Amino acid sequence: MVKNRSQIYGDEIDNKIIEYYKDYYKTTLGLPIWDFLSKQRLNEEEIYCSRYINRIKQWIDIDFKGLRVLVVGSGTGGELVNFHNEGAEVYGIEPYSQAMDICKLKAEVAGISNKSLKICSAEDIDFEDSFFDLVYCFTVIEHVEDVNKSISEMIRVTKQKGYIFIQAPDYRQLYEGHYKLPLPMFLPNFINKVILKILGRPTGFLNTLNKVASVSIRKILENYDVISLKVYEKQDKRVSSKVSTKLIFFIQDLIYQLFDAPFNQVWLIRKK
Helix, strand or coil, X not given: CCCCHHHHHCHHHHHHHHHHXXXXXXXXXXXXXXXXXXXXXXXXXXXXXCHHHHHHXXXXXXXXXXXXXXXXXXXXXXXXXXXXXXXXXXXEECCCHHHHHHHHHHHHHHCCXXXXXXXXXXXXXXXXXXXXXXXXXXXXXCCCCCHHHHXXXXXXXXXXXXXXXXXXXXXXXXXXCCCCECCCCCXXXXXXXXXXXXXXXXXXXXXXCCCCCHHHHHHHHCCCCXXXXXXXXXXXXXXXXXXXXXXXXXXXXXXXHXXXXXXXXXXXXXXX
């Protein structure tokens, strides 16, 4: 018999997840579909958190069983649970206490020790040198205050011949994934704030984004003894009859061709 969602984590945890993401999607981003997205997060392990874990296994032919894995920006615990289910010895860091509280509740149900979860930033990872086989950083690097320091810390805590995975938007593209809008993020923030105000959307979240681009990450990695592979990912081009959507896809591909700016930048880095 397949368990339903409430049987796995319980209504109390599910309600906390919905309230947390309701505040994020509705209040912070002003997304019209906030209710749908908040409820989707109840199944974040499948919907949001499994794709790149599966792709890493394909890219480097790796078995996570027994490996020591750090999730940078563990959020409400989706990736943490998935790596645990793969047999990894999993750890997580998260700077926001509300997200970490939910993460710890889910971890307890999944059988993950809360001692492996710490509240700290990517710029100051509270683990010893060369501790992890894999450091996993999904849609986090665009939020940190110091990209260089964060990458330096991820490399520091990774073992020799271990891997660092980083995925983030490339903000030279014509799209902002959190707002789910075709915003020209390569232009000054005040222009995008005007656009958001016209659309009746909150603007404060823009101030939390560092607009990291793949070219800047490449320059940072040149300063470290690592082997890096950037994987180009195109936008998911769902079938659409809208001329405006087709035009956005065309512009995104053109930006990639002209400036080597992928829709999403995906880095798989190996420490020498």
